[in-house]
Amino acid sequence: xxxxxxxxxxxxxxxxxxxxxxxxxxxxxxxxxxxxxxxxxxxxxxxxxxxxxxxxxxxxxxxxxxxxxxxxxxxxxxxxxxxxxxxxxxxxxxxxxxxxxxxxxxxxxxxxxxxxxxxxxxxxxxxxxxxxxxxxxxxxxxxxxxxxxxxxxxxxxxxxxxxxxxxxxxxxxxxxxxxxxxxxxxxxxxxxxxxxxxxxxxxxxxxxxxxxxxxxxxxxxxxxxxxxxxxxxxxxxxxxxxxxxxxxxxxxxxxxxxxxxxxxxxxxxxxxxxxxxxxxxxxxxxxxxxxxxxxxxxxxxxxxxxxxxxxxxxxxxxxxxxxxxxxxxxxxxxxxxxxxxxxxxxxxxxxxxxxxxxxxxxxxxxxxxxxxxxxxxxxxxxxxxxxxxxxxxxxxxxxxxxxxxxxxxxxxxxxxxxxxxxxxxxxxxxxxxxxxxxxxxxxxxxxxxxxxxxxxxxxxxxxx
Amino acid sequence: xxxxxxxxxxxxxxxxxxxxxxxxxxxxxxxxxxxxxxxxxxxxxxxxxxxxxxxxxxxxxxxxxxxxxxxxxxxxxxxxxxxxxxxxxxxxxxxxxxxxxxxxxxxxxxxxxxxxxxxxxxxxxxxxxxxxxxxxxxxxxxxxxxxxxxxxxxxxxxxxxxxxxxxxxxxxxxxxxxxxxxxxxxxxxxxxxxxxxxxxxxxxxxxxxxxxxxxxxxxxxxxxxxxxxxxxxxxxxxxxxxxxxxxxxxxxxxxxxxxxxxxxxxxxxxxxxxxxxxxxxxxxxxxxxxxxxxxxxxxxxxxxxxxxxxxxxxxxxxxxxxxxxxxxxxxxxxxxxxxxxxxxxxxxxxxxxxxxxxxxxxxxxxxxxxxxxxxxxxxxxxxxxxxxxxxxxxxxxxxxxxxxxxxxxxxxxxxxxxxxxxxxxxxxxxxxxxxxxxxxxxxxxxxxxxxxxxxxxxxxxxxx
Numbered sequence: 025x026x027x028x029x030x031x032x033x034x035x036x037x038x039x040x041x042x043x044x045x046x047x048x049x050x051x052x053x054x055x056x057x058x059x060x061x062x063x064x065x066x067x068x069x070x071x072x073x074x075x076x077x078x079x080x081x082x083x084x085x086x087x088x089x090x091x092x093x094x095x096x097x098x099x100x101x102x103x104x105x106x107x108x109x110x111x112x113x114x115x116x117x118x119x120x121x122x123x124x125x126x127x128x129x130x131x132x133x134x135x136x137x138x139x140x141x142x143x144x145x146x147x148x149x150x151x152x153x154x155x156x157x158x159x160x161x162x163x164x165x166x167x168x169x170x171x172x173x174x175x176x177x178x179x180x181x182x183x184x185x186x187x188x189x190x191x192x193x194x195x196x197x198x199x200x201x202x203x204x205x206x207x208x209x210x211x212x213x214x215x216x217x218x219x220x221x222x223x224x225x226x227x228x229x230x231x232x233x234x235x236x237x238x239x240x241x242x243x244x245x246x247x248x249x250x251x252x253x254x255x256x257x258x259x260x261x262x263x264x265x266x267x268x269x270x271x272x273x274x275x276x277x278x279x280x281x282x283x284x285x286x287x288x289x290x291x292x293x294x295x296x297x298x299x300x301x302x303x304x305x306x307x308x309x310x311x312x313x314x315x316x317x318x319x320x321x322x323x324x325x326x327x328x329x330x331x332x333x334x335x336x337x338x339x340x341x342x343x344x345x346x347x348x349x350x351x352x353x354x355x356x357x358x359x360x361x362x363x364x365x366x367x368x369x370x371x372x373x374x375x376x377x378x379x380x381x382x383x384x385x386x387x388x389x390x391x392x393x394x395x396x397x398x399x400x401x402x403x404x405x406x407x408x409x410x411x412x413x414x415x416x417x418x419x420x421x422x423x424x425x426x427x428x429x430x431x432x433x434x435x436x437x438x439x440x441x442x443x444x445x446x447x448x449x450x451x452x453x454x455x456x457x458x459x460x461x462x463x464x465x466x467x468x469x470x471x472x473x474x475x476x477x478x479x480x481x482x483x484x485x486x487x488x
Numbered sequence: 489x490x491x492x493x494x495x496x497x498x499x500x501x502x503x504x505x506x507x508x509x510x511x512x513x514x515x516x517x518x519x520x521x522x523x524x525x526x527x528x529x530x531x532x533x534x535x536x537x538x539x540x541x542x543x544x545x546x547x548x549x550x551x552x553x554x555x556x557x558x559x560x561x562x563x564x565x566x567x568x569x570x571x572x573x574x575x576x577x578x579x580x581x582x583x584x585x586x587x588x589x590x591x592x593x594x595x596x597x598x599x600x601x602x603x604x605x606x607x608x609x610x611x612x613x614x615x616x617x618x619x620x621x622x623x624x625x626x627x628x629x630x631x632x633x634x635x636x637x638x639x640x641x642x643x644x645x646x647x648x649x650x651x652x653x654x655x656x657x658x659x660x661x662x663x664x665x666x667x668x669x670x671x672x673x674x675x676x677x678x679x680x681x682x683x684x685x686x687x688x689x690x691x692x693x694x695x696x697x698x699x700x701x702x703x704x705x706x707x708x709x710x711x712x713x714x715x716x717x718x719x720x721x722x723x724x725x726x727x728x729x730x731x732x733x734x735x736x737x738x739x740x741x742x743x744x745x746x747x748x749x750x751x752x753x754x755x756x757x758x759x760x761x762x763x764x765x766x767x768x769x770x771x772x773x774x775x776x777x778x779x780x781x782x783x784x785x786x787x788x789x790x791x792x793x794x795x796x797x798x799x800x801x802x803x804x805x806x807x808x809x810x811x812x813x814x815x816x817x818x819x820x821x822x823x824x825x826x827x828x829x830x831x832x833x834x835x836x837x838x839x840x841x842x843x844x845x846x847x848x849x850x851x852x853x854x855x856x857x858x859x860x861x862x863x864x865x866x867x868x869x870x871x872x873x874x875x876x877x878x879x880x881x882x883x884x885x886x887x888x889x890x891x892x893x894x895x896x897x898x899x900x901x902x903x904x905x906x907x908x909x910x911x912x913x914x915x916x917x918x919x920x921x922x923x924x925x926x927x928x929x930x931x932x933x934x935x936x937x938x939x940x941x942x943x944x945x946x947x948x949x950x951x952x
Contacts, residue, residue, distance in 0.1 A: 041505060041599050041602070042601075042602075042603065062581065065580075066581070105732075105924070105925070107590065108594070108732055108924065111594065112580035112587075113577075113578075113580065114577075114578040114579065114580050114614060115578065116529075116576035116577065116578050116613075117526065117530070126571065130572070130575065133601065134598035134599065135505050135598065135599060135731070137506075137597065137730050137731045137732045138505070138506075138730070138731075139506065139729075139730025139731070139732070139925055140730065140732065140925060149580075150578060265603075266601050266602070266603025266604065267599070267601045267603070268569075268572055268601045268603070268604065460569070460572065461569070461603055461604060
């Protein structure tokens with residue numbers, strides 16, 4: 025058994041049957057020349073199934089599945105029940121992307137069993153376009169979204185002729201040096217390598233309750249940015265949620281966002297957030313539910329460096345989405361100002377302080393399990409928007425080309441929509457995960473994202 | 489909203505993430521002449537999907553998904569999210585029964601969402617033998633196993649040319665007089681029609697705690713039969729369980745059991761219980777875990793009459809399985825004596841008393857959610873064995889012949905195996921549901937059931 029840091033255990037303690045806390049990823053592969061989708065699916069499945077040497081990260085589970093604060097420990101299983109963790113699925117006809125998203129939606133809403141290592145891999149064929157999908161989910165107490173994607177990427181190769189494809193839990197992969205991935209520029213490179221002991225320290229500083237978070241926070245508060253425990257406007261997303269999920273995803277050419285960013289001297293991340301802002305505004309207008317005050321987004325910020333250990337290593341900043349602003353140019357300006365201010369504050373903090381700030385920002389995660397909390401307390405933020413870096417070049421698994429990476433993340437009571445994007449070589453891939461019953465017409469957000477991107481192209485005077 | 493009787497709410501209160509409390513059923517159909525399995529699967533799916541007029545039983549859900557004793561109410565949804573409740577699935581190659589059971593295992597272990605009506609139907613093709621499977625699960629707070637099977641049966645017809653096949657929730661079905669089903673002879677016909685008000689009364693008498701159960705019980709205790717709160721031997725089944733499940737099933741010709749029953753002047757149910765006893769004995773010997781004292785089985789007894797309302801209406805008797813006895817003939821004699829005594833006692837009770845007895849017998853269900861209860865308290869019984877009546881003649885859904893009905897039921901902390909059988913026209917269908925991690929080699933029980941049946945044939949001097 026080994027000690028579990030608070031940054032991991034809070035994801036176990038905050039979890040309820042209505043609020044499963046695992047991150048998911050959907051990867052799509054094109055079979056290599058002459059290979060059918062069923063053959064590729066079976067090749068992946070057999071390879072994974074026979075990779076019985078399993079890294080400890082994929083063997084650990086909570087030693088006491090139902091426990092109380094302070095007494096959580098990890099234990100490590102020697103044997104993995106592959107029949108349970110590695111699954112095959114075939115989509116029913118007509119095998120459209122719609123059937124695939126439905127599969128992901130229905131599986132993403134169930135709890136992972138705490139009596140075994142908390143992860144699953146589903147190898148899916150039956151898509152009419154001949155691609156093979158890999159849907160993976162892993163509990164947030166084990167890894168954050170950045171680590172999860174990195175684990176999957178390590179199974180891939182830049183070489184289409186490479187046939188050493190293996191399973192993400194192969195211990196030899198962990199020893200491979202990860203490819204330098206650079207999308208999280210500036211901020212991340214400035215915040216140093218704080219993995220390891222810092223996690224324990226942050227846990228001690230922060231605790232879990234709102235009061236503790238407030239105490240931790242007062243040490244370094246700054247009036248000029250969106251502070252933790254600030255009240256965001258009440259919206260239709262700020263409701264208790266059921267466990268059922270809806271998942272939708274789409275990708276856009278990265279060149280389109282890059283053109284806007286270059287023209288306006290901003291980051292691709294700024295453009296992405298502005299797309300989300302415009303889309304959320306349009307979506308809420310559709311629902312006749314746009315609040316007067318602007319939405320606040322929580323944006324997890326990875327503190328991972330290229331060489332640190334896998335696991336949980338995030339903080340978060342709060343961004344004013346300026347959804348009250350009809351003009352896209354002014355909206356963009358407000359978003360950029362808010363993001364920069366938040367990043368400056370994080371940058372000025374010590375590693376321990378920045379993790380404490382993250383924990384303070386995510387305190388509502390734990391409080392959402394208290395009956396009535398979500399219903400009667402103003403939200404601190406309205407939705408989560410994450411940006412996780414994917415591979416920067418074309419990648420292959422045993423010659424099958426990776427063609428799309430869509431994150432499926434965690435809606436919460438109070439934050440019923442999660443938008444997570446992954447950037448890959450040529451695309452920005454949006455994964456929308458919403459509480460199924462509480463968020464109507466989630467897929468309409470995809471249309472609004474597209475419209476919002478067109479608007480930004482007009483603002484920057486680029487593109488079509 | 490409407491009041492929820494304690495007999496329903498106790499199944500909600502006793503449920504945890506490790507102990508989902510829903511009943512499942514797997515039905516297999518042979519496509520009609522000239523129809524492919526995919527065509528039949530799509531026909532069933534489309535028919536179900538378009539049956540948008542939904543009986544209240546399939547629209548009700550707990551008004552407050554997380555609530556406390558005494559305040560549980562039902563509310564009724566007007567719209568059903570068919571994309572969620574009605575699912576299509578295709579088995580991966582090679583599409584053996586093994587892949588089907590795996591599908592059922594993996595789905596049976598997840599909680600039903602309490603924020604919507606708590607049922608699902610999965611229409612599955614891809615079986616190599618060309619049959620189509622229907623896996624259905626429904627929360628025990630809504631119906632018991634007998635009602636669940638009856639609901640499915642009402643969608644069927646004895647006439648292979650009948651094309652009025654519809655969904656189980658079609659309100660017009662509830663008005664159809666159910667076929668007289670007679671397998672639960674004697675006992676059931678003697679216990680009168682006590683549906684309705686009696687449920688509320690029993691709830692008031694019994695409450696949920698062990699103390700209340702004891703008080704209710706002392707009114708009609710009898711030393712000669714296995715009483716509630718009697719300590720069964722500690723076994724490997726008496727452990728806290730995880731949520732993951734394993735499901736295995738097989739059927740035997742009913743003529744084989746009938747020959748034994750006729751020869752020995754006992755019931756088919758007696759033969760079934762003796763099969764289970766022999767199989768459990770052999771299984772525990774395999775595991776080097778046979779206790780000195782005999783296993784005690786809880787056998788739910790339906791109080792349904794042919795014309796009563798659907799819902800929950802059960803009590804239970806405790807049966808000495810005589811697993812300590814190596815000789816099959818003596819084992820059978822002990823089982824029969826124990827069953828008869830238990831039935832006599834139930835028969836002598838008033839309807840309210842018999843439901844109170846059932847609630848007392850199932851009090852551990854609620855107590856199993858108390859941390860440590862299962863670990864430190866001797867079990868009252870070791871496993872649950874149920875017998876639910878299926879159709880007595882060949883039945884068809886739009887001309888597709890029903891060919892196998894296998895129940896998937898509820899293992900509990902302390903009772904990690906559930907054996908439920910359904911008798912149909914020519915077969916007795918065994919469904920074994922076990923806690924996946926805690927019950928090793930569940931499928932070996934199928935072999936032992938077969939051996940046990942052969943032993944009983946020798947005892948009765950019938951068969952091969």
